[in-house]
Amino acid sequence: SQQGEEDPQALSIQEGENATMNCSxxxxxNNLQWYRQNSxxxxxxxxxxxxxxREKHSGRLRVTLDTSKKSSSLLITASRAADTAxxxxxxxxGANNLFFGTGTRLTVIP
Amino acid sequence: DAMVIQNPRYQVTQFGxxxxxxxxQTLNHNVMYWYxxxxxxxxxxxxxxxxxxxxNEADTPDNxxxxxxxxxxxxxxxxxxxxxxxxxxxxxxxRDVLAEKYQETQYFGPGTRLLVx
Numbered sequence: 001s002q003q004g005e006e007d008p009q010a011l012s013i014q015e016g017e018n019a020t021m022n023c024s025x026x027x028x029x030n031n032l033q034w035y036r037q038n039s040x041x042x043x044x045x046x047x048x049x050x051x052x053x054r055e056k057h058s059g060r061l062r063v064t065l066d067t068s069k070k071s072s073s074l075l076i077t078a079s080r081a082a083d084t085a086x087x088x089x090x091x092x093x094g095a096n097n098l099f100f101g102t103g104t105r106l107t108v109i110p
Numbered sequence: 111d112a113m114v115i116q117n118p119r120y121q122v123t124q125f126g127x128x129x130x131x132x133x134x135q136t137l138n139h140n141v142m143y144w145y146x147x148x149x150x151x152x153x154x155x156x157x158x159x160x161x162x163x164x165x166n167e168a169d170t171p172d173n174x175x176x177x178x179x180x181x182x183x184x185x186x187x188x189x190x191x192x193x194x195x196x197x198x199x200x201x202x203x204x205r206d207v208l209a210e211k212y213q214e215t216q217y218f219g220p221g222t223r224l225l226v227x
Contacts, residue, residue: 002148033215033216035218040198040223041152041220041221042200042218042219042220042221043200043202043218044218044219045216045218048215088152097155098154098155098216099155099159100152100154101152102151102152103152105158
């Protein structure tokens with residue numbers, strides 16, 4: 001399957017520090033998306049980066065994409081306790097299907 | 111305003127008793143998806159509808175069925191729930207653009223947590 005893999009599986013940092021999460025996928029993609037999920041809640045779309053883009057910013061979020069390495073990273077700068085959640089990457093190829101990674105559980109300690 | 115609505119938010123059913131989960135959208139999107147997410151796992155796509163065309167994933171059990179009577183509504187039917195079907199079920203929608211490449215964001219509902227007793 002084309003399910004992505006993320007590392008680390010869990011990350012614990014102090015408030016104010018930066019958090020970096022990595023994602024790798026297996027085949028060619030049209031775009032890669034990052035989602036956030038609070039415990040027991042639904043997924044929230046954060047950011048989409050197209051296959052012809054290398055970097056995108058959205059507020060405290062920075063996403064990079066390296067199609068030659070089939071990898072992406074999500075950087076959250078100046079983390080806050082409210083950023084505590086699970087973060088998933090999702091690779092999209094073909095007709096609309098998203099293939100999710102296994103997620104990184106981020107804990108930001110106040 | 112809610113865009114993708116799932117009811118109920120929590121559903122308890124008995125082993126083997128059919129159950130239906132519902133999803134509705136106000137976005138007028140062409141595509142609707144159902145995902146299954148078990149504890150501490152990634153969401154897994156079960157199937158999706160492109161308009162009225164049903165697309166099943168290869169490894170989705172026959173126990174799971176879906177109906178889409180109109181653009182706004184989509185249902186997930188579990189014919190004979192087993193203990194292993196207890197999970198969060200997520201509905202999502204996307205607008206399809208007739209373009210060479212698909213650049214679509216999926217909009218997720220809050221999910222229905224299913225408990226099987």
